[in-house]
Every structure is written in structure tokens, then in C-alpha cells.
Amino acid sequence: MMKDFLHVFSYLGNYRRLIILHVAYTLAFVIFSVFTFAMVIPFLKITFGMQGIPAEAPAPAFTMAAIEQSIGYYLGGYILQHGRISALVLILGLLLVTSFFRTLFTYLAMRVLAPIRNGVVRDIRNKLFNKILQLPLGYFSEERKGDLITRMSGDVQEIETSVLSALDAILRSPIQMIIYLAVMLFMSWQLTIVALVLLPVAGYFIGLLGRSLRKTSFEAQTRLGTLMSVIEETLGGMRVIKAFVAEERISSFFSDQNESYTRIMNRIYRRRYLAAPLTEFLGMVAIAGIIGFGGVLIIGQSGAITAETFIAYIVIFSQIIPPAKTFTTAQYSIRKGMASSDRVREVLEAVNPIKSTSGATSINGFNDSVEYRNVSFRYGEEPVIRGVSFTIKRGQTVALVGPSGSGKTTIADLLPRFYDVQEGAVLIDGIPVKELQIDQLRGLMGNVSQEPILFNDTIASNIAFGMQDATMEQIMEAAKVANAHDFIMQTEEAYNTNIGDRGVKLSGGQRQRLSIARAVLKNPPILILDEATSSLDTESERLVQDALDNLMKERTSLVIAHRLSTVRNADLILVLQDGIVVEQGTHSELIGQDGLYARLYNMQTFREI
Numbered sequence: 021m022m023k024d025f026l027h028v029f030s031y032l033g034n035y036r037r038l039i040i041l042h043v044a045y046t047l048a049f050v051i052f053s054v055f056t057f058a059m060v061i062p063f064l065k066i067t068f069g070m071q072g073i074p075a076e077a078p079a080p081a082f083t084m085a086a087i088e089q090s091i092g093y094y095l096g097g098y099i100l101q102h103g104r105i106s107a108l109v110l111i112l113g114l115l116l117v118t119s120f121f122r123t124l125f126t127y128l129a130m131r132v133l134a135p136i137r138n139g140v141v142r143d144i145r146n147k148l149f150n151k152i153l154q155l156p157l158g159y160f161s162e163e164r165k166g167d168l169i170t171r172m173s174g175d176v177q178e179i180e181t182s183v184l185s186a187l188d189a190i191l192r193s194p195i196q197m198i199i200y201l202a203v204m205l206f207m208s209w210q211l212t213i214v215a216l217v218l219l220p221v222a223g224y225f226i227g228l229l230g231r232s233l234r235k236t237s238f239e240a241q242t243r244l245g246t247l248m249s250v251i252e253e254t255l256g257g258m259r260v261i262k263a264f265v266a267e268e269r270i271s272s273f274f275s276d277q278n279e280s281y282t283r284i285m286n287r288i289y290r291r292r293y294l295a296a297p298l299t300e301f302l303g304m305v306a307i308a309g310i311i312g313f314g315g316v317l318i319i320g321q322s323g324a325i326t327a328e329t330f331i332a333y334i335v336i337f338s339q340i341i342p343p344a345k346t347f348t349t350a351q352y353s354i355r356k357g358m359a360s361s362d363r364v365r366e367v368l369e370a371v372n373p374i375k376s377t378s379g380a381t382s383i384n385g386f387n388d389s390v391e392y393r394n395v396s397f398r399y400g401e402e403p404v405i406r407g408v409s410f411t412i413k414r415g416q417t418v419a420l421v422g423p424s425g426s427g428k429t430t431i432a433d434l435l436p437r438f439y440d441v442q443e444g445a446v447l448i449d450g451i452p453v454k455e456l457q458i459d460q461l462r463g464l465m466g467n468v469s470q471e472p473i474l475f476n477d478t479i480a481s482n483i484a485f486g487m488q489d490a491t492m493e494q495i496m497e498a499a500k501v502a503n504a505h506d507f508i509m510q511t512e513e514a515y516n517t518n519i520g521d522r523g524v525k526l527s528g529g530q531r532q533r534l535s536i537a538r539a540v541l542k543n544p545p546i547l548i549l550d551e552a553t554s555s556l557d558t559e560s561e562r563l564v565q566d567a568l569d570n571l572m573k574e575r576t577s578l579v580i581a582h583r584l585s586t587v588r589n590a591d592l593i594l595v596l597q598d599g600i601v602v603e604q605g606t607h608s609e610l611i612g613q614d615g616l617y618a619r620l621y622n623m624q625t626f627r628e629i
Contacts, residue, residue: 031140038132039191045129046192050199052122053339129192141180144364148172151367156374157438158399167245171367174244175360193343200340207333214313215337218306240288242363243281250274310337374437380457386464386545388449389413390435390576396443397430404430405599407444410592414545417577419587421617422596428580431596432548435578436462466539468568470551472531474523479508480515482523483537490541502537502567504530536567547577584621593617 032039149172160168205212254261254270261270314330390412397405405427412418420428433439434446437453445452453461474482483498484490495515499505507530511517523531539547549568565586581587588607595603595610595617603615610617 031143032136034143035136035139038136042129042132042136042191043195045125045132046195047199049122049125049129049192050196052118052125053196054199054203054336055118137180141176144179145172145176148176148364148367151370154375155370155372157433159370159372165249167242167249168367170245170248171363174248175363178360179364189343189347193347196343197340197347200336203336204333207329207336208314211310211314211330211333211337215306215310215340218309240281240284243277243284245363247274247277247281250277307334307338310334374440374458376458377455381451381455383448383451383456383460383464386414386448386576390546390578391447391450392431392434392444393447394444395431395434395441395446397427397434397439397441403599405434408594408596408599408601409444410594410601410604412576412578412592414576415574416591417572417579417587417589419579419581419590419593420596421581421584421587421593421620422602426596427599428596429550432550432578432580435546435548436465436467464544465546465548466542466544466571467548468532468535468539468550468571472523472535474519474526474531474534476518476521478513478516478518479511479534482519482534483515483541485538487541494541495537498537498541499534501540501570502533503570504533504537504567507533533567536571540571545575547572547575547579549577549579549581551580551582584617 152168152172201212201216204215250270250273254274261267311334314333392408392410395405395408396403408427408431410418420431422428430439434441435453437458440454445454447453448456448461448464475485480492480495483495492515496505499508499515508514508517517525519525519531519534523534526534549572579587579590587593590607592604593607593610594601595615597616603610603613603617605613611621
């Protein structure tokens with residue numbers, strides 16, 4: 021609990037000045053509160069009369085009896101000189117002044133909390149988002165997007181609502197209780213010992229209630245992540261849901277998940293709602309114990325405490341109940357928020373095995389070759405690639421073909437280190453990619469995939485993605501090379517046209533040509549083309565293929581293709597099956613071998629006829 025608590029509050033280091041201000045304002049608030057409640061003693065003396073005025077000022081002493089005698093001496097003299105009504109007005113005036121400053125410092129203490137709470141939430145969200153950007157692709161194949169979105173939104177907000185909202189209670193309540201207890205101890209040590217016995221007992225029973233709250237809250241946030249995943253998948257698959265008339269099935273599944281989440285939240289709120297009344301009741305039990313013991317002291321005329329001081333003591337003791345209640349409620353909030361903190365910390369502490377090593381080699385260009393040397397890779401225990409070796413000389417095009425699931429995309433993903441090989445090595449100019457700076461390594465490459473990844477922004481911004489310094493002339497030139505300029509100029513605002521979420525306002529061929537234009541603008545020496553034309557109609561394929569041909573000129577290319585007609589001119593074709601290279605050669609050589617490649621090529625040719 022303490023480790024998790026410190027994890028969240030470690031973010032407070034950037035706000036030391038504001039925290040110091042908050043503590044200072046809280047101290048001032050408590051001091052003026054004590055003075056305000058101390059006004060009860062002279063008020064009661066005036067209202068109920070005084071038992072005689074000391075003939076001379078008592079000797080200075082820091083005891084309750086000496087203070088009471090001083091109040092009696094000076095207040096009595098003021099009454100004799102100005103009358104009881106005038107003294108009452110004076111006391112009420114002092115009460116209003118101390119109350120004003122008490123309220124002022126309360127506001128100032130709360131005011132400085134706003135930038136602390138919001139700033140910490142901003143810092144956590146930034147750190148979480150940056151961590152997600154740094155994690156390897158393999159992490160996202162294991163996690164559901166909806167759950168990650170929940171961690172970045174719902175869980176971070178829960179930390180703000182539950183943990184940081186308790187920040188005031190954590191900083192203010194202990195200060196209030198310590199100062200009030202010190203004053204009470206000064207007023208009557210006998211009564212304070214009784215209070216110190218009763219309060220921890222009450223706190224123990226209150227603490228029993230919240231032990232399971234953190235576990236239940238973790239389960240609730242996990243359920244919420246599942247709900248968000250269902251929503252995200254439903255929005256992304258709406259076309260399929262409607263086509264297969266699956267609305268009722270999806271609705272029923274969502275309803276079951278939502279009901280489960282609701283039941284968990286009901287348990288959480290029942291516990292939270294019990295905390296406040298239980299604290300209040302146990303507080304009243306403590307007050308009753310104090311009143312009973314104080315009554316015995318006064319009735320027994322032990323001289324340990326006077327009636328006026330006892331009433332002031334009860335008033336001050338009653339002020340411990342609100343901060344104790346707030347502190348207890350804060351513990352419940354913190355326990356609930358710690359579940360969200362656990363989920364956020366799981367992401368922040370996720371290990372990223374794919375990163376630049378210390379002393380990684382700097383690489384600013386590509387000069388000779390890309391080599392796959394006896395490369396093997398597996399997802400978990402399942403082997404995907406086994407002993408693959410080949411070399412791409414500078415300026416050459418190597419194509420990977422074969423049935424689905426044969427490992428073609430995985431081989432391509434190993435080059436920019438989206439994944440790392442388990443055996444063998446991938447080398448650029450003789451240097452293993454694991455020993456190169458990752459940002460420089462990926463800067464050498466351009467990627468055009470089967471499913472173009474575009475963003476909800478303008479056409480120009482999508483083409484210039486990652487190239488912030490690109491001019492409009494450069495963007496337009498890249499679009500022309502990609503055969504995209506003509507259709508762009510026909511849109512409503514040309515290059516300033518917003519293309520919608522994932523480019524939904526464009527056709528598949530148009531999206532693909534924007535993706536190619538983006539690669540053209542980057543002007544990389546190495547290209548990775550992953551089935552860039554497989555999902556297009558014939559006319560779009562021709563336009564995209566022309567754009568790809570323009571892009572591939574004088575570049576080193578690794579091409580993944582299902583349509584074998586698009587790689588006939590490749591310098592080397594590798595035929596994969598079950599993660600093994602079963603054939604390799606040029607198009608004509610492979611046709612002559614009359615193996616798997618020839619069968620696939622003949623089947624596609626027959627289909628197209």
C-alpha cells in the first residue's frame with residue numbers, strides 16, 4: 021500500500037513550492053481556528069458572570085490556569101471600565117476577525133491545490149502516453165486497445181478523483197489533528213489521554229471496512245477496460261455486425277459485461293457510503309466518553325478543569341472529528357484509486373526489450389547490403405521463421421511470396437526492429453541491427469503496408485507525417501510521384517482537405533497513394549512494401565503499382581506480395597512455407613523449377629483469365 025501510495029505522490033516533486041504554500045496556509049487556518057474556538061472561554065465568563073476579578077495580574081506562566089487567570093484579570097478590568105455589553109461586543113468582534121482569517125486561509129489552502137491536482141494528472145497522462153509510444157509492437161498484440169484506452173482515460177481520471185482529491189485530507193487533516201490534540205493536552209491532559217485511547221479504537225474498526233476495497237476496485241477497472249474494448253471493437257466492426265445481423269448478439273454480450281461491472285461498482289459504493297456514517301457514529305461515541313469523564317472531573321470538584329474550559333475543550337475536540345472523518349474517507353478513496361494506480365503502473369513498468377543499447381553504433385546512411393543470416397523467430401513457443409538467410413544488395417529488389425501465415429510479414433518486421441530475432445542476426449552494412457541506434461535505423465526505411473495507416477487530419481499533414489520541415493512544394497512533388505496529385509486537387513480543399521478517421525473519406529486506392537506519397541517525401545534508401553496492392557481493384561492497382569515503381573527506382577526494396585505478377589521483375593524471389601525458404605531465384609528460374617511458386621503463379625494467372 022505504502023509503495024503504491026508513494027508511486028503516485030512521487031509526481032508531487034515538481035510542485036514543492038505549492039505544497040509548502042498549502043501547508044503554510046493550513047497552519048494559519050488551524051491557528052486561527054484555535055483562537056476562534058478559544059473565544060468560548062471569555063464569552064462564557066461574560067455571559068454567566070465571573071467568580072471575582074484577581075486583584076493583580078498573575079505571574080506569566082504557560083499553563084491553562086495562568087491563562088484563565090489572565091483572561092479573568094484583563095477581561096474583568098475591561099468589564100468594570102466599559103460594562104458587560106461592551107466587553108461582549110469586543111469578544112464577538114474578535115470572533116469575527118479570527119473567523120474571517122480562518123476562512124481566508126481555508127480558501128488559499130484549497131486554491132493552491134488546483135494546479136497540483138491537475139498538474140499531476142497531466143504528468144501521469146503524458147508519461148503513460150510516451151511509454152505506450154516506446155513499447156514494442158509485440159506488447160500491443162497481447163493487450164486489448166480498449167483496455168489501454170481505459171487505463172489512459174478512466175484509470176488516470178480515477179487517480180485524480182480518488183487519490184489526488186484526498187491530497188487535501190492527507191496534508192491538512194494530520195496538521196489539524198496534531199495541533200488540536202496539542203491544545204487539548206495543554207487544556208487537560210487527563211481528558212486527552214482518554215481521547216487518545218478512544219480515537220485509535222474507533223480508527224481500527226473503521227479500517228476493517230476498507231481492506232477489500234482495493235481488490236474490488238481493481239476488478240471494476242478491469243471490467244471497465246473490457247467494456248471499452250467491446251465498444252472499440254463494435255465501432256470498428258459495425259459493417260460486419262450489420263452484414264451478419266449480429267446486433268442482438270453484440271448487444272447481449274455488452275449487456276452482460278455492463279451488468280457485471282455495475283454489480284461490482286454497487287459493492288464499492290456500499291462500502292464507501294458506510295465509511296462516513298460509521299466514522300460519525302464512532303466519533304460521537306468518543307465525544308460521549310469525553311463528556312462523561314469530564315463531567316466526573318467537574319462534579320467531583322477536583323480542580324483539574326473548570327466548566328468554561330471544559331466546554332471550550334469539547335468544542336475543540338469536536339473539531340477533530342471532521343478531519344478524522346475526512347482522513348478516513350480519504351483512505352477509502354485512496355484504496356479505490358490505488359487499484360487504478362496499479363493498472364497504470366503495469367503499463368509504466370512494462371519492459372521494453374527493443375531499445376538502443378548503451379554505446380549503440382550511429383548510422384547515417386546505407387551503403388552496401390541488408391543481410392538476414394540464419395534468422396529464426398517465434399511468438400511464444402510457436403516457431404514462425406526457421407533458419408532464413410538471404411542478402412539484398414544496394415539497389416536490388418527482393419520479394420517474399422508464399423501462402424498466408426508463412427512468415428513473410430514477420431521477416432519484414434525484423435528489419436526495422438519491430439521485433440527482435442531470437443536466433444541469427446539481421447545486418448545492415450555488416451552491422452547487426454541490434455547494435456544500431458533505433459531512430460537512425462528506422463530513419464533509413466520507408467514502409468507501405470497493405471492497410472494504409474492515415475490520421476484524422478489534412479492530406480498535406482498525412483503526407484508530411486514525421487517530416488515537419490517539409491514545404492508545400494515538396495509535399496506536392498511527392499504526391500505527383502505517387503500519382504495522387506490529380507485526385508487531391510479534385511477534393512474540396514485540395515491539400516487542406518480533412519480525410520476523416522483513418523482516411524474514411526477516401527477510396528482504398530487513394531489512401532494507398534497517400535501512403536506512398538508519405539514514403540516518397542521521406543526519401544528513404546530502403547523500402548518495405550507489405551502487400552501494398554493486394555486489396556485494390558484493377559484500375560487502382562495499376563495507379564498504385566505505377567506509383568510504387570516510381571518509388572522503388574534506385575532504392576533497395578523488400579517486397580511482400582500475394583499477387584505474383586507484381587514481383588516478376590524482382591532481382592530475387594524467396595518462396596516461404598511454414599517459416600522456411602523452400603525456393604528462391606528469379607521469376608523465370610522459379611517458373612522453370614515447376615515448384616510451389618510455379619503452381620501459385622499459374623493458379624493466379626488462370627483466375628485472372
